[in-house]
Amino acid sequence: MSESGAGTGAASHGRAAAVLAAARPAAPWRLGAGFLLPFALVVAVFFLIPAVLTVILSLTDVSVATGLRDFRWVGLENYRRILTDPVAGLVLRNTLLYVGATLTLFNVGLALVLALATAFLPQRWGGFFRAVWLLPRITPSVVYVLMWKYFAAEPPYGVINQVLAALGLPAGGNWLYEHPWPMVIAINGFVGASMGMIIFSAAIQAIPREQLIAAQVDGAGTWALVRRVVLPQLRWPALFVAAYQTLSLLASYEYILLATDGGPGFYTTEVWALYAFHTALSNYFGNAQYGLGAALATVLVVIGLVASVLYLRFFNFRQLTQRPRIEVS
Amino acid sequence: MLGSLSETQRPARWAWLLLVPVTLPVLLLYAWLLVASWSDGMEGFRPLGFTLENWSFLWQPDPFGPNIAQLTLNTLLFAVLVAVGEVLLASTAAYALARLSVPGRRLWLAMLIVLHAFPGITLLVALFLLLRQLGLYDTLAGVVLAKIALELPFHVWVLKGFYDQVSWDHEMAALLDGASRLTTWWRVVLPIIRPGLMASAVFAFLSGWSEFLLPYVLAPGADVQTLPVYLGSLLSQADVARYGTVTAVAVFYMIPVMLVYLFLQRYLMVLYTGGVKR
């Protein structure tokens, strides 16, 4: 190919042709592969394989007592145990309540409100509020829950009751005991809101200014601007935050463990992940049953899977992942 | 930013009215924490007495406890490694998934979500089996890689969203200007999505900063015992916890993170626009 180019063209043309010819049809996959490979490797090895392993382990009776060598295949025994467990239903209901309420009220709802409201403030104040909301996330969970416990505590320790009393309102007892669900949801929600807030804020920032101005000129007030121009462009972040947080919430138990430990009373705030922790993984007394834990986790994954598929449908995943527009490179 | 769209826009009073009440609880929580770290005990907001005792861990290291400075350094190292690793891998992968024609893009993205459904704690044993097999058990590298892997899906998704916002014309222009796709990514696309990178980095750093289970359990011998490990230990046997110290250590622990955030905040919210009609 380069021969013909050099033969026919003038000297300079020949050179250009040679350059072009030397540029062998580029392998478009090369950069993609290079970019994906380290990532794929890390994820596959350190996440995918363990995930698959976990599913496999769920079919065994592996536990501390069996060690990681002497376990037996027990088929679906672990799943049978879950199915016959009289509290599984209750725990599942709790889980749905917990995930649903925390997600809608805080992780997506409040996050959006915060992102929007801070966007409407001067840069400096917006930053201030966002920083404040980031605090719960950077606070060690034990400390964070400790603060809540002090907030919820009965008089004279509890802050909420103290504030209520100062306002002349009737003070109650221990809020964690008397209103376990609102408290559990708030405790998780105040941490969860910051992620959505940051992501939504950045996404709002990315909308070209002129577009927003155009909307104002078109007659859009604040609300219309938000609803019709800003929110629709937050679809990807919203899908992402909703899906991701659903899964995070499904798998999370730490704050509940610390706050109510599933109580008060009979599994009142016990969620699936915490139940898994309690029945299979907590090592306080004796034997952690990894196999059963894996089975409980797998059930959680299945729930998460169903939720994800619904999300992807709902947000029109196909449309959100459009074809690249640069075709040669 | 939305507030200053049009210069004639009146300041958004509703935003204040909304933000102040919902933020108040958080402010109160942390005000309480601050006060508590300097007092003997608390009854509601009322300190029961001022004391420096809680902070004594700074100048009077617990002879049996770990060295705070060393822990802080370890934590920093771990968090930085994790943040750098995550942002690096995620920014490349997300670019490939968002902008390059790689086979199975959608599949990858969907898979990443599904993976996240596994609660971390249940993966511990499997992760252990793997690390042991790879000879990475009890190494800093092993823990960092494991941590990175567990969080990569998150960052890939976040960054993909940002890449999607970049105008194709910018990329095309750079290619035409003689930049390779790699250079284009590095010199043109990355700077444009800098807020996204920063957001990602903040999250990665924060999460690295507060991680303790992985290093503790998977690298028992390596020098990666971190501040949260210490903090956790203060509360381990909760019935004997020294809550005053806990609050003080917590405040101490959060200071650097706050600084990092405030530093990054400047970049976090500045997005480059203009230069293209869209």
Add this chain to the structure above:
Amino acid sequence: MRIRLDGVTKRFGAVTAVDGLTLELEPGRLVALLGPSGCGKSTTLYMLAGVLRPTAGDIYFDDVRVNDVPPQRRNVGMVFQSYALYPHMTVFENIAFPLRMQRLPEGEIRRRVHEMAELVRVEALLDRRPEQLSGGQQQRVALARALVKRPALLLLDEPLSNLDAQLRQAMRAEIRRIQRELGVTAVLVTHDQTEAMTIADWVVVMNAGRCVAQGTPYELYQTPPNRFTASFIGHPPMNWLQGRVSGTRLQVDGLPVYLPLPAAARDDEVAIGIRPHHVQLVAPGRGHLDGRVTMIELLGHEKLVTVEAGRSVASMPGGAGDGAAGLRLQALVPADAAVVEGEAVGVRLPVSRLHLFRLSDGSRVALPGAAARRPVAGPVAAAPGDAVADEPAEESAGTAG
């Protein structure tokens, strides 16, 4: 709506984009804002839209001061230079947006969007998203969006810059028609003078943030009030010479002759402008100066001939050395005129077509009778050439000195 700008200034940090602009726009008029790139046109529109707030000065809509009224309460329609379409909406939704903001019934919205889409010829694209449109298609959608709500004030920032001539003409007519029909005041920013001339009732010429001239298109074209306007308006742009006026005599630097003026003016140094289509090419030696054709550009049915007089002309007494050294003139002649590059030609400058501006401040030297409107007798289809034929009589060139 009557719009008044009173000493409006807009600064961005150290940059002054608009500088003490005072203007009054009559209701129902279509006003064109002309000016070089970066002179503050878009900034002015943004202030009218309420997006930018004047740093100083006031803006009145019908005598109401609107400095602080936000855009959404101004009932303004705007086409942005960058289109600013909503990327997440289809073309239909983009156009429908302003109507939805007015909470019109769905049927009404449909009807008006379709009507508008047809008008700007994007009816086949209603389901596409902006990213799937060509530049011109995007611009038309932006136009539709601005017009559909029948605003009280229409702001158009280069609304047609990406359209081909035909489409442009059609759109222009549509804009004009809609604007007339609705009786809205409209401000059009354009770099295209033809556009400005064709559809504007009033033209405002800006430079460096200030208004340097305003008037009807015809006035500004025929009797530009200052040198900037003269050089800015008219295409191809005027040729410029230097000279001096004394009484009724005009001495052009580099020309061996005096030109007689129809009326006396104050003695002064002047800049002399003449439009290319008033420059006549004649046989060498038969014009005011001789030169050589150095470039020919075809412009459809005419061509632009560049003649350099330069050194080929014998050095003249009284001629300023500079001007004489490289005199360069452009003439617009019919496309089929037989001129060839390199050919020697004579150039004639009809004195009635000359525009004189004082060198000191650029203001026009008013000469009664010069470049005034002349009735045309006989068959109406008098070609520009006719004027030339009429004029030699007026010119009695005398030898300079």
Add this chain to the structure above:
Amino acid sequence: MRIRLDGVTKRFGAVTAVDGLTLELEPGRLVALLGPSGCGKSTTLYMLAGVLRPTAGDIYFDDVRVNDVPPQRRNVGMVFQSYALYPHMTVFENIAFPLRMQRLPEGEIRRRVHEMAELVRVEALLDRRPEQLSGGQQQRVALARALVKRPALLLLDEPLSNLDAQLRQAMRAEIRRIQRELGVTAVLVTHDQTEAMTIADWVVVMNAGRCVAQGTPYELYQTPPNRFTASFIGHPPMNWLQGRVSGTRLQVDGLPVYLPLPAAARDDEVAIGIRPHHVQLVAPGRGHLDGRVTMIELLGHEKLVTVEAGRSVASMPGGAGDGAAGLRLQALVPADAAVVEGEAVGVRLPVSRLHLFRLSDGSRVALPGAAARRPVAGPVAAAPGDAVADEPAEESAGTAG
């Protein structure tokens, strides 16, 4: 570089943006791509740039097939319709970027950037970021960025659309100069025909993704090979009539007369085009048809007069009902011609200025002698009107029927 497109097709899903385009661009030429909005011009450029890959067909640079060569190896400079300036870089860095990619020494980069910035007159803006520039300033920076690296192929997608006439002319000349100097092949997309006509060596007219005509600007203007080209090129656009040819006779629908043709053509239904500046306005009753002036648009030194013949003309035998019902013609006359809206006028259609196209396929009906190049005698400055004066002799109108 010699560029060849061979049956290039580009589809976006269901939309075919470019449809079997075959072209050959000579090295060193500046080729203008003209066509209505959405006809595939930008898409063609993108394929030349290597950003889009043809769905079918091949692109050759100097006989090397480059379908798969990535943009960065093509040494192409491009001005994007959307500018695509790097928002995070200053103007300086934007312009310097291509040079940095070539790893030139810093001093050299500085020098060339400043040189280029001066050329496009943004030297004062080098430290600003794109968002702080006006539209035209952005466009100039984009131009500088494309030119600075002295590419082998220059692609310009409406590079001047946001500039005022003067600047535009200057830029145009610069582009031309640089392009000539470097000997690069250049492809210019523009909607501005004057631009295309002025600087292009070769014009390609596209419609709906296909090339419908190509040639030198003069050829395309003078003898458009098909109806689409005829109607697209020339500004203001041609007037269109319908009629039929039989031998040497042309019957125009709606006209009571036959027009004699200089040579015989195959009998056929034809579309008849005539450019507005060839339409002559005469006293009522003295032309081929009578009408009334319905609109006058001022275009600088000329004005565009719209005449509607419509029903005021007596119904004619042989005239197609439609054409007769609302005949509408535009004439370009000097700005100072005394025409008033509402006035009755006569219209004359010089037969040598008519363009005939077969209705069936739009192809030109070639008539030796019609609209050919004519030498101009006497003073060079012959006005278009001259032609009219020459012609009445050629026209012997007979009563139709």
Add this chain to the structure above:
Amino acid sequence: GGQGSQAPAGDQEAGGAGSSGGEQGVQTVTLRAMTIGKPTEHWRFDNLKEAVERLNQKLEQEGANVRVQLEGTHEDRPWDEYKQRFILAAEAGKAPDIILSGHEDVAPWAAAGHIIPLDEYVKDSPVYQDVFPTLWESVTLDGKIWGIPQDTEARPLYFWKSHLKQLGWTDEQIAQLPERIEKGEFTLDDLLDLAKQLQDRGIVPEGQGLWTRPQPGVDFYMFYLAYGGAMQDPETGKLVLDKQALLKEYQFFARARELGVLKPSLLGTDWSIWHRTVTSKQVGLWVGGSWQVAEWQDQYGLSDADVQDLGYALLPAGEKGQPGVTLSHPLVYMVTKYSQHPELAARLILEATNPEFNTRHAVESNHLAIMKSQLDQPAYKENRLLGDLAYMVEYAGFVPLHEQFGNYDQAIYRGLSAVVAGQMTPEQAVDTVVQQLQSQLRDEVIIR
């Protein structure tokens, strides 16, 4: 051996013990240990450390050509993480030689093969005779000894003497209460009465007459035991649930709640608030840990006078005539299978197990003696509390050594929470617990 060992580094790590050249011909063996506890419990590690010297002296005397050195950590961690870490290290072959943990871990760890039986090292040692036999029981599984007790504690019933005085009790009556409980003259029902009286007299607020710990823990089994419940079948080693005893336990709590001496929100109260309430004499009677007294003094300002005012006893039995009960949870040292020098490790532990060392640990951290000879230690005797509590070891029961005890515990605790919160009647709660145990443990539990 020559100058320096030729053992490859991998071996050192894998074995958890390395050696380095010492004097000519003498090898130094590095043993590693993992211990857990609060800072006050540092002797768990430091006793081992100091025992190194003793051991080395003996080794020298014996003319052995090895010497020992110790590495390791004493950590203050949540138990589950600590154990998780050990287990994984063990699975990776990187376990230390010595691990300290709760005695209940003997069961799973022995089953998994992480630890080795110590009979051959222990049985001949004088230590074997000295340690209370019940404690050996707590580490005996399948007839083998798997660990060496490190400490133990009592979980007494606390009360304020001054409170009782306010009720009109004489000093003598107060002083006799522990004994009456020990002998079974004072039952749980009496306890309820007493709590009620304290409340009714306004000595303590409503709902604070009788408290237990606010979080899960072994304390609650004392009530079960008090009603004659059993937790393990001595023959099969299976877990046992005595429905009757459980019902009685639950009914007791239901009564307490109904009487208003135990507030329904008790379970879940934050520890620090619990401590503060307890130490401010706002609670009448409560079950706590012996080790807590030190902390009350240290953290919650409990004065010496208050300590004097503090009374403690066994938990009363459910029925008259039965002895009082208490539970303890001994911590034990175990030697891992991965130790290359199990004998040295075992000897080191035994060295560390001496009256002097254990006493200083007991005194500093308020734990009870594990050896008879400790009771004669001056330091031990001086400590009134420990002295007073010492007798309890003999009454102490232990939680069973069973792999599934965690689940067993969870079900029972949840049942109790349901009762305390008033969500279920005792009967319902017992039914639920039974169902759950059957589902979770199947034939690993015997329901009686």
